[in-house]
Amino acid sequence: xxxxxxxxxxxxxxxxxxxxxxxxxxxxxxxxxxxxxxxxxxxxxxxxxxxxxxxxxxxxxxxxxxxxxxxxxxxxxxxxxxxxxxxxxxxxxxxxxxxxxxxxxxxxxxxxxxxxxxxxxxxxxxxxxxxxxxxxxxxxxxxxxxxxxxxxxxxxxxxxxxxxxxxxxxxxxxxxxxxxxxxxxxxxxxxxxxxxxxxxxxxxxxxxxxxxxxxxxxxxxxxxxxxxxxxxxxxxxxxxxxxxxxxxxxxxxxxxxxxxxxxxxxxxxxxxxxxxxxxxxxxxxxxxxxxxxxxxxxxxxxxxxxxxxxxxxxxxxxxxxxxxxxxxxxxxxxxxxx
Amino acid sequence: xxxxxxxxxxxxxxxxxxxxxxxxxxxxxxxxxxxxxxxxxxxxxxxxxxxxxxxxxxxxxxxxxxxxxxxxxxxxxxxxxxxxxxxxxxxxxxxxxxxxxxxxxxxxxxxxxxxxxxxxxxxxxxxxxxxxxxxxxxxxxxxxxxxxxxxxxxxxxxxxxxxxxxxxxxxxxxxxxxxxxxxxxxxxxxxxxxxxxxxxxxxxxxxxxxxxxxxxxxxxxxxxxxxxxxxxxxxxxxxxxxxxxxxxxxxxxxxxxxxxxxxxxxxxxxxxxxxxxxxxxxxxxxxxxxxxxxxxxxxxxxxxxxxxxxxxxxxxxxxxxxxxxxxxxxxxxxxxxx
Numbered sequence: 205x206x207x208x209x210x211x212x213x214x215x216x217x218x219x220x221x222x223x224x225x226x227x228x229x230x231x232x233x234x235x236x237x238x239x240x241x242x243x244x245x246x247x248x249x250x251x252x253x254x255x256x257x258x259x260x261x262x263x264x265x266x267x268x269x270x271x272x273x274x275x276x277x278x279x280x281x282x283x284x285x286x287x288x289x290x291x292x293x294x295x296x297x298x299x300x301x302x303x304x305x306x307x308x309x310x311x312x313x314x315x316x317x318x319x320x321x322x323x324x325x326x327x328x329x330x331x332x333x334x335x336x337x338x339x340x341x342x343x344x345x346x347x348x349x350x351x352x353x354x355x356x357x358x359x360x361x362x363x364x365x366x367x368x369x370x371x372x373x374x375x376x377x378x379x380x381x382x383x384x385x386x387x388x389x390x391x392x393x394x395x396x397x398x399x400x401x402x403x404x405x406x407x408x409x410x411x412x413x414x415x416x417x418x419x420x421x422x423x424x425x426x427x428x429x430x431x432x433x434x435x436x437x438x439x440x441x442x443x444x445x446x447x448x449x450x451x452x453x454x455x456x457x458x459x460x461x462x463x464x465x466x467x468x469x470x471x472x473x474x475x476x477x478x479x480x481x482x483x484x485x486x487x488x489x490x491x492x493x494x495x496x497x498x499x500x501x502x503x504x505x506x507x508x509x510x511x512x513x514x515x516x517x518x519x520x521x522x523x524x525x526x527x528x529x530x531x532x533x534x535x536x537x538x539x540x541x542x
Numbered sequence: 543x544x545x546x547x548x549x550x551x552x553x554x555x556x557x558x559x560x561x562x563x564x565x566x567x568x569x570x571x572x573x574x575x576x577x578x579x580x581x582x583x584x585x586x587x588x589x590x591x592x593x594x595x596x597x598x599x600x601x602x603x604x605x606x607x608x609x610x611x612x613x614x615x616x617x618x619x620x621x622x623x624x625x626x627x628x629x630x631x632x633x634x635x636x637x638x639x640x641x642x643x644x645x646x647x648x649x650x651x652x653x654x655x656x657x658x659x660x661x662x663x664x665x666x667x668x669x670x671x672x673x674x675x676x677x678x679x680x681x682x683x684x685x686x687x688x689x690x691x692x693x694x695x696x697x698x699x700x701x702x703x704x705x706x707x708x709x710x711x712x713x714x715x716x717x718x719x720x721x722x723x724x725x726x727x728x729x730x731x732x733x734x735x736x737x738x739x740x741x742x743x744x745x746x747x748x749x750x751x752x753x754x755x756x757x758x759x760x761x762x763x764x765x766x767x768x769x770x771x772x773x774x775x776x777x778x779x780x781x782x783x784x785x786x787x788x789x790x791x792x793x794x795x796x797x798x799x800x801x802x803x804x805x806x807x808x809x810x811x812x813x814x815x816x817x818x819x820x821x822x823x824x825x826x827x828x829x830x831x832x833x834x835x836x837x838x839x840x841x842x843x844x845x846x847x848x849x850x851x852x853x854x855x856x857x858x859x860x861x862x863x864x865x866x867x868x869x870x871x872x873x874x875x876x877x878x879x880x
Contacts, residue, residue: 271827276853277851278849288824290827290828291829415803415823465753486751489627489629509617512615513615514624
């Protein structure tokens, strides 16, 4: 599968043209019920359908093919069937050029492809996408543009594996930060706590099977688009693909991630134009440094009522009554999607 | 910095020739005291020097340059100085060829370089390494071999960022698994619990600053080499570099990781010849599948007395008295190095 884009028989391919990609903006079209009885998190009941209905794209832990039951034995010798997330290759083409093979859980391949290309600087917001062909059997997605650029040459063929940003482009991404100024924005601490609570209570692949990362695009107190994947970069790329496809504004958004606030996460968020990045996890020094340089607000270690803001504190509006924010029960703590 | 290896003035370079690299096998030469008072984990006092003395390479959270104090504000508006891990580039050359730039915390650059090259199939166990030059200022390490092979051509220039396996080689790695048979070995559950307890109680960068991964090479109940880094692949590569440099045997070892048991982790462990891989974290379906194909024992979700074994159960010897194994207190749970 090198060189020319694979010929995908039209009847096999799921073809999405333009910017809608089959997702109706304004409703949680992909939401289905959990297969299991709704579990509780730290004693708190998970959100109900009407609550998660505020998502435009909600996690879909019950979707066929995202998890698999695998049989093992526990410490007592008892047989256990546990739900394990899938990890499968998806090869992304830009026009006739093979760009990358990403390891992914497999949902939203079109968004993953668009967002990957956008975040690697191979698609610009002004570029016209004339078609996206996804072939589930071949595990290939082809993004076609009206004007064929030389962006395709930016990458030699390589595979991006879970939790991994492809690197050649890293230097270019840093260059893209020069002169970037993120817009002013406001982060109300009351919104931050509301987001954290809603996201933690949302039925997700993480709660179903663990070993997975989540990224959520938020606006004020409302989580809009909740993507999950084996690698945190895929999850962010899917959000970026959704934004590219729907033409969503970035200046009024907050990006929430379950992963660490490393340099790549900060760079991606800044290049997406989003002024605020929040996480349950910690920081790296370079992540903080870049955030300060580009004026990104960085909130980490967000658990219960606690958080630390290491960059862009001027956007914080401390309107929450801390006494009314419950500290996080031990059971609700996210563990180990490392 | 393309093409020819940079000329490193000899007085600047830390030069290591042969296989010893300045680490005396048999003692914890890199171990120093924590800078902070010894914290407790879930009420359990951390290990003392005499206990961590059994490591050949112990974590060194107090080493200058691995963390930085960064000032921020917490939810109450109070100023906080928190320790944050460094993340810096290290460019690895093989002879005159630039291979990769890895994002790393910066310790053990020689092991990281050797292990990266070994795990990518660009160095074989039989290859003679004639020198390793590390230049801290240039952030470059050059590995020189007696016979210059064509392995250098395997990779185009690219950057590996945190949590990331460089991908082109991924296909090759899968190919390397064909015909691989891991040796028989025994995993006593009493050893597994002993390892888990010791590793969790060892002073580490994770306990100092969070947001970091650990990988530990173990033999029976004894953790030998404990490496940490921003990406779990770097941590594994450092262990592989240590094994390459010291000629350590693999067949009698267990590899412990704080990260998820994904396909790449399983492949790396198998290619290193280690028959047992254990983790606090969960699994991906493909990770389990590959482990079963190559006969690797896979133990995950190892917390307190609980674990699940999803592959290679025949190596388990259930000699632990579960009643005597304490379940893990909530506070000791590792969170969020995702």
